[in-house]
């Protein structure tokens with residue numbers, strides 16, 4: 015059976031060149047980067063070279079990069095670390111209603127500890143308004159955290175404008191760049207970003223490794239205590255294989271980015287045009303133009319995202335839905351509700367995300383298979399039957 019992977023926002027396969035770059039650090043170069051002997055020094059060199067690669071990619075200095083176990087740890091580190099470092103200065107944090115759970119959950123945790131969190135609402139396209147941000151700032155605000163692109167609907171936030179507002183007020187600005195790093199150009203100085211989270215498995219690197227960029231001088235409490243790795247900012251023996259893989263993945267993104275943006279953008283736009291032409295009563299979720307080059311998200315009315323997902327899975331197509339029967343609450347995605355969808359429409363959402371190995375023929379296959387799946391499910395849907403009554 016043909017197999018088509020269209021869930022690159024969930025995770026990406028590692029690039030074979032990434033695996034080659036990692037391999038020596040499992041075997042002959044297996045040393046601990048904290049050891050003083052030759053094995054250790056070899057690992058340390060790989061660590062520092064990787065740090066340099068990650069830093070240069072976003073216009074940062076190497077000492078501003080702290081390697082972590084991935085996006086979730088980086089997001090937690092940013093929020094909890096800044097909150098605890100600045101708790102005497104203020105107790106107010108601003109974020110958005112559509113952040114990933116890796117931000118929402120530590121924010122809720124901080125609320126239980128006495129911090130106040132404002133969750134900025136977004137418009138129907140998933141955009142945060144700079145005016146709303148300005149209004150939400152108080153003299154107690156210590157951190158603003160707004161994701162660069164949303165993982166479900168792909169909307170790109172006006173990060174430069176939002177971070178500029180933070181800078182004018184002397185407030186730290188963090189962005190969760192897990193969905194953008196490696197996919198679109200980022201320069202932390204041009205954007206005025208103080209903290210930025212990234213995760214290697216979203217850009218063809220290995221799982222379980224990421225980084226937090228921390229601008230020099232930013233006050234942040236250590237999150238993982240133990241040894242003095244990462245200049246005391248993140249204890250634990252370095253994951254050298256993962257870090258070397260992450261660095262190679264960054265180099266490959268640098269090389270391929272321009273072409274990938276163009277090619278994936280063309281495929282994305284084809285889906286955005288052809289899905290509504292082939293299937294009536296669908297709604298594009300996310301901003302029509304200010305969106306990730308690889309993201310398409312549609313609500314397909316009167317049917318469940320999960321039923322579509324499972325039917326497509328049987329045809330070899332892997333994609334994702336914001337319909338969340340995976341969670342105990344059966345609540346649809348908080349992102350789709352935040353852009354104003356009712357529960358039924360949110361439950362019928364499909365996220366299609368493209369990547370390095372997506373081919374035109376994969377899109378042909380999806381466009382061939384999706385309409386009959388929708389038609390079959392709608393023919394069984396009581397909601398569809400009742401729609402005109």
Ligand code: PLP
Nearest residue numbers: 084085086114116165192193213
């Ligand atoms: N932030 C965003 C926007 C994400 O999409 C994800 C992963 O889906 C994360 C954070 C968490 O990253 P990780 O899987 O590396 O912990």
